[in-house]
Amino acid sequence: MEISDLFAAIRKENKEQLQVLLSKNPSWVNETDARGSTPLLLATYYGLEEISAEILKHPQNIDAQDASGNTALMGVCFKGFATIAKMLMKHGANVNVTNFNGATALIYAATFNRIEIIKMLLAHGADKHIKDDRGNTALDHAKLQGLSEVITTLEE
Template sequence: MKNIIIILSFVFTISSYSQSIFDVARSGDVDKLEELYQLNNDTINAVDHKGFTPLILATYNRQTEIVEFLLEKNCNINAQDLSGNTALMGVCFKGDFNIAKMLIDHGANVNQLNFNNATALIYASTFGHKEIASYLLKNNADKKIMDNRGNTALKHAEMQGNTDIIALLK
């Protein structure tokens, strides 16, 4: 019985660290992140119930300082959530060029596929983020990749009427 209590205490403690890391990633509290990292440096690669890592949440919530810290600590930059989306895909949806550049410059896979075979370039093209799309292309993003419906980044840009991106992709 004593062993069960010790194990449950350990699981609860780890769970508490992991759970709070997600709030920190959303809110941008770098000091708290540093504290959590010092307690358990594996916490930077924790995964919540949706498969989100702290990096995915930080990029989606435009928490630049958190992203910088996580990248400096060598978090899993290409981790995928339960839909197969990465931090780079999330930022291509949201449109923050500086964070997208940081991720790409730190080695994010620009041709990673999610579970619908979409890429970061497809997201940037769909949502009209020309500067990100251009930087992806400069960093070897493959504009010929098709999603599971057979649509390339160009086709997505055409469907959305994103003329600047259409010109970029042609």
């Protein structure tokens, strides 16, 4: 058994194999693949709810960052996976982590018009005032795109 088997099980959505591999090798939950993704980052990026839930049963750095500095929460905000976003926040994901460009989960959610996720992030303490490396807040990104519902939500 190798760590690559764990990442293959995630990609194949093989929950049983995932359970076996993590029970025998619990530290693998914090390992990374060639792209810098942990098992949680990979599962959440692909929107795999059951696999993500299984991985979250194991102690880990829920705010681990990939090669671009993105966390699992940032990825689901970009992709629009609200159920997984809720799951990550319930497990203590830090909503204010910034990636290597200074972006936060809220900035991604605003940029990609993910209103349901924006509301969840704000309820979990997302800081609307954080600016990315270009000096833009989540509200600035929404205004640049004319996203009226996002603008209204962020101005409340």
